[in-house]
Amino acid sequence: MDKLLIRGGNRLSGTLPISGAKNAALTLIPCALLTEEPMTLRNLPRLADIDGFQHLMGQFGVSVSIQGKRPEDFGRVVTFEAQRLTSNVAPYDLVRKMRASILVLGPMLARAGEATVSMPGGCAIGNRPIDLHLKALEAFGAEIELAQGYVKAIAPDGGLPGGDFDFPVVSVGATENALMAAVLANGTSRLFNAAREPEIVDLCNLLTAMGAEIEGIGTSDLTIHGVKRLNGATYKVMADRIEAGSYACAAAITGGEVRLEGANASEMTATNNALRNIGVEIEEDARGMTVRADGPLKATDLTTAPYPGLATDMQAQLMSLLCKAHGTSVLKETIFENRFMHVPELSRMSADIATEGRTAIVKGPSDLTGAEVMATDLRASMSLIIAALAAEGETTVRRIYHLDRGYERLEEKLQLVGADIERVDD
Ligand code: UD1
Numbered sequence: 001m002d003k004l005l006i007r008g009g010n011r012l013s014g015t016l017p018i019s020g021a022k023n024a025a026l027t028l029i030p031c032a033l034l035t036e037e038p039m040t041l042r043n044l045p046r047l048a049d050i051d052g053f054q055h056l057m058g059q060f061g062v063s064v065s066i067q068g069k070r071p072e073d074f075g076r077v078v079t080f081e082a083q084r085l086t087s088n089v090a091p092y093d094l095v096r097k098m099r100a101s102i103l104v105l106g107p108m109l110a111r112a113g114e115a116t117v118s119m120p121g122g123c124a125i126g127n128r129p130i131d132l133h134l135k136a137l138e139a140f141g142a143e144i145e146l147a148q149g150y151v152k153a154i155a156p157d158g159g160l161p162g163g164d165f166d167f168p169v170v171s172v173g174a175t176e177n178a179l180m181a182a183v184l185a186n187g188t189s190r191l192f193n194a195a196r197e198p199e200i201v202d203l204c205n206l207l208t209a210m211g212a213e214i215e216g217i218g219t220s221d222l223t224i225h226g227v228k229r230l231n232g233a234t235y236k237v238m239a240d241r242i243e244a245g246s247y248a249c250a251a252a253i254t255g256g257e258v259r260l261e262g263a264n265a266s267e268m269t270a271t272n273n274a275l276r277n278i279g280v281e282i283e284e285d286a287r288g289m290t291v292r293a294d295g296p297l298k299a300t301d302l303t304t305a306p307y308p309g310l311a312t313d314m315q316a317q318l319m320s321l322l323c324k325a326h327g328t329s330v331l332k333e334t335i336f337e338n339r340f341m342h343v344p345e346l347s348r349m350s351a352d353i354a355t356e357g358r359t360a361i362v363k364g365p366s367d368l369t370g371a372e373v374m375a376t377d378l379r380a381s382m383s384l385i386i387a388a389l390a391a392e393g394e395t396t397v398r399r400i401y402h403l404d405r406g407y408e409r410l411e412e413k414l415q416l417v418g419a420d421i422e423r424v425d426d
Contacts, residue, residue, distance in 0.1 A: 001398075001399075001400075001401070001426050002400055002423050002424065002425060002426065003396055003397060003398045003400060003423070003424060003425075003426045004385065004396070004397040004400050004403075004410075004411060004421060004422070004423055004424075005394060005395070005396055005421070005422050005423075005424055006370075006385060006388035006389060006391075006394065006395045006397065006419070006420065006421045007370075007393070007394050007395075007420040007421075008368070008370060008388055008389050008390055008391035008392060008393065008394075008395065008420075009254075009390075009392065009420075010254060010389070010418050010419055010420050011254045011255055011256045011418070012250060012251045012254045012256035012257075012258050012389070012414075012417040012418055012419060013256050013257050013258060013417060013418055014258060014259070014416060014417040014418060015258070015259040015261050015416070015417070016247060016258060016259070016260065016261065016413045016414075016416050016417050017261045017262055017413070018239045018240055018243055018244045018247075018260050018261060018262040018263045018288070019043075019045040019075060019239075019240050019243055019262075019408040020042075020043035020044055020045045020075055020236075020237035020238070020239065020240060021045070021198075021199060021202070021237060021238050021239060021240035021241065021242075021243075022045055022047055022049060022050070022240060022242075022243075022405075022406050023172075023197075023199045023240075023242070023313075024198075024199040024202040024203070024237050024238050024240075025041065025044050025045060025050055025053075025237050026049065026050070026053060026100040026103060027100075027103055027176040027180075027199060027200075027202075027203045028041055028202065028203060028206050028235065028237060029041065029050075029053050029054070029057065029080065030053075030057075030103050030104045030106075030107045030108075030180060031107060031180060031203070031206055031207060031210065032057065032062055032080030032081070032082050033057075033060065033062070033082050033085070033104065033107040033108050033111050034082075034107050034110060034111055034180065034183065034184060034207075034210065034230045035082065035210060035229070035230045035231060035232055036081075036082065036083050036084075037081070037231050037232030038079050038080070038081040038232045039079070039080050039081070039082075039210070039232050039233055039234075039235075040077060040078070040079045040080075040232075040233075040234040040235070041077070041078050041080075041234075041235055041236075041237055042075070042077050042234065042235070042236040042237065043075045043077075043236045043237040044075060044076045044077070044078050044237055045075065045076075045237075045240065045408040046075070046076060046408050046409070047404065047405060047406060047407075047408055048401070048404045048405045049098055049100065049405045049406065052094065052097055052098045052101075053098065053100065053101070054066075054078065055094065056090060056094050056098070056101055056104065057080055057082075059087060059089075059090070059091070059094065060082070060085050060086065060087050060088065060104075060108070061082070061084060061085050061086030061087060062080050062081065062082040062085070063080070063081045063083075064078060064079070064080055065078070065079045066078050075408075081232075082111075085108075085111065085112055088108050088112045088114055088115050088116060089116040089117075089150075090104050090105075090108075090115075090116070090117040090118060091118060092118040092149065092150075094118075095117060095118040095119075095120055096118070096120075099120040099128065100173070101117065101118075101120070102117055102120055102130055102133060102173065102177070103173060103176055103177055103180070104117060105117045105133060105137070105151070105153055105177055105181075106133075106137065106176070106177035106178060106179070106180035106181035107180040107181065109137060109142055109153045109154075109155055109160070109181055110155075110159075110160060110180065110181045110182075110183065110184040110185070111184065113154070113155045113159065114152070114153070114154050114155065115152070115153050116150050116151070116152045116153075117150065117151055118149060118150050118151075119146070119149055119150065119151055128336075130151070130173075130174075132167060132168075132169065132171045132174035133171075133173060133174040133177045133178075134151065134153075135165065135174075136165040136167075136174055136177065136178035136181075136191070137153050137177070137178070137181055139163040139164060139165040140160045140161065140162050140163045140165070140178070140181055140182060140185055140189055141155065141156055141160050141161040141162065141163060141185075142154060142155055142160060142181070143155075143156075158186070159184070159185065159186050160181060160182075160184070160185040160186065160226075161185060161186050161187050162182055162185030162186060162187035162188055162189040162224070162226050163187075163189055164189065164190045164191075164192070165178060165189075165190075165191055165192070166191075166192040166193055167191070167192065167193040167194060167195075168193075170193060170194075170195050170220075170306040171195060172195040172197050172199065172200065174195075175191065175194040175195040175200055175222075176195075176199075176200065176203055178191055178194075179191070179200070179203060179204065179207065179214070179222065179224065180203075180207070182224035182226060183207050183210075183212040183213075183214070183224055183226060183227065183230065184226055184227065184228075184229075184230065185224070185226035186226055187226055188223060188224065188225050188226065189223070189224045189226070190221070190222070190223050190224075191221070191222040191224070192220070192221050193220055193221075194220050194221065194222050195220075195306060195307065196218060196219060196220050196306075196307055196308075197306070197307040198238060198241060198264075198267040198307065199238070201217055201218050202237070202238045204217040204218075204222075205217070205235070206233060206235045207230075209233040209235055210230040210231055210232070210233045211227055211229070211230045211231050212224070212227060212230060213225040213226075213227060238264065238267070239262050239263055239264045239267075241263070241264065241267045241268050241271070241311075242311060242313045242314060242379070242406075243406075243407060243408075244260045244263035244264075244268060244289070245268060245271040245311070245314045245317065246314075246317045246379075246382045246386070246407070247260055247291075247413070248260065248271070248272075248275055248280070248282070248289075248291045249275075249314075249317040249318060249320065249321045249386050250317075250385070250386050250389055250414065250419075251291045251292075251293065251417070252275065252278070252280045252291060252293040252297070252321055253293075253320065253321050253324055253386055253387070253389055253390040254293075254389050254390055255293050255294060256291075256292075256293065256417070256418075257290065257291070257292040257293075257294075258290070258291050258417050259288060259289075259290045259291075260288050260289050260290070260291065261287065261288045262287065262288055263288045263289050265282070265284035265285075265288075265289045266284075268289075269308060270307075270308060270309055270310040270311065271310065271311065271314050271318075272284070272289075274300065274302055274310060274314075274318055275291070275318075275321075277298070277300040278297050278298055278299075278300050278318075278321060278322065278325055279293065279295055279296060279297050279298045279325075280292070280293045280297070281293070281294075296326055297321065297322075297324050297325035297326065297364075297365070298325055298326055298327060299322060299325045299326060299327030299328055299329040299362070299364060300322070300325070300329055301329060301330045301331070301332075302315070302318060302329070302330075302331050302332070303331075303332040303334060304332065304333050304334050304335050305334055305335070306335070312333060312334075312335035312336055312339065313379050314379075315331060315333055315339065315379070316339075316342045316379045316380045316382065316383035317379060317382055317383050317386055318331070319331055319342070319343075319346070319353070319360060319362060319383060320342075320346060320351075320383040320384075320386040320387040321386065322362045322364060323346065323351040323352075323353070323362060323364050323365070323366045323368060323387060324364055324365045324366065324368070324390055325362075325364045325365060326364060326365055327363075327364065328361060328362070328363050328364075329361070329362045329364070330359060330360070330361055330362075331359070331360045331361075331362065332358060332359050333358045333359075333360075334358065337358065340355050340360055341375075341376040341377065341380050342375065342376075342379075342380035342383045342384060343355055343360060345373040345374065345375065345380070345384055346383065346384070346387055348371045348372075348373060349368050349369055349370070349371045349373065349384075349387050349388070349391055349395065350366055350367060350368050350369045350391075351366050351368060351387065352364070352366050367392065368387050368388075368390055368391035368392065369391055369392050369393055370388065370391045370392060370393035370394045370395040371391075371395060371396075372395075372396045372398070373388075373395060373396070373397055373398070374397070374398040374399045375397065375398075375399055375400075375402055375403075376399075376402070377402055378402045378403065378405055378406040378407075379406075380402075381397065381399070381400065381402045381403045382403065382406075382407065384397050385397060385403075385410070385414075385421075389414075389419055389421075398426065400423070411423050
């Protein structure tokens, strides 16, 4: 298995490209199940999770053709064609490796009238139940059966009637599943307290391009008028706001100046406000943003929340940055329990962090030191890389398959801006 070696101390400077958003891609791909016509996605990131999802689509009889396979290509263009579905079962072996497979449940149910998906197991960042996905589909008229670790959703003869659902907790995945099911329902469906992350807007925009009728896009109340059929479309995946935010933290912790080409700052307000409070300068323009940190970093308090609040997916990376800030910062994680798994590893790198429940108290600035560390989830892994870039000496990061799930060509991009990072065989 590969590991990453990082020698800290280099000031990052230059330009690095931002990829298509993993979390958007994972909900755009299953939209191919909603139509017999070809659906083409541009700017798909080259990531293990995307490969896994393409494989899953193949299991259903969807043909998948990929352009941009050359090693030097950033992003891919992939055409999915679900002319005839040969299966409506997502097996344990594929779902186990990729939680987002649950996102086939809604569109498959809408298209085929029936869908069976293995229940995703527990996950390093909390239990992550799927009850809201199932309740929303039930509200639309589906019957749900749970047996032998699988969930089976069945629509009445003639298709899903559609209905109303009020989310008791904001859920990105459940909103996505509900949207993809409602677009082909016989009637009108309404979602209240829906997630309104930019990835949801991206999903609504693709569905609209396919002929869906959705009102309230970008708000937490969505009205979906079901249509009889959807057409194919060609669509460009949005920029990855979490990747951009992660590299902004990387640039800032080294006191560097980095241009994030392709980042969409208008979708990053909470992250950019947090960075500005920490003392990082950010210049936004239509084609990207430039991050500069040439003064001392300041402590700040942060609380994660559903969009437009601060993304939980940025919490670990900002925590690393705050290790170098002057003063005491208090970070509250409100979305997932158990999302401080990076704290013991950061402590091994001489960070001063105490946790109590869902609160972490970071005292800085710490003289970070290189160490052998290992990460337990995607964003936690990135937080260790960020800390390593500012640490004295060498850091070895193991279990980097987490990073390969979510950061397209991580070490190449960091090398582009002057980081001393290499991937070696363990
Ligand atoms: C998505 C993102 C993930 C991000 C998260 C929150 C993808 C592939 N993943 O995950 O990177 O961290 O949004 O922004 O897009 N919940 C329930 N029941 C459910 C579903 C969720 O109780 O049926 C709870 C969860 O336990 C959690 C909260 O709702 O506490 C939010 O989770 P959710 O927004 O659903 O996260 P995901 O869609 O899994």
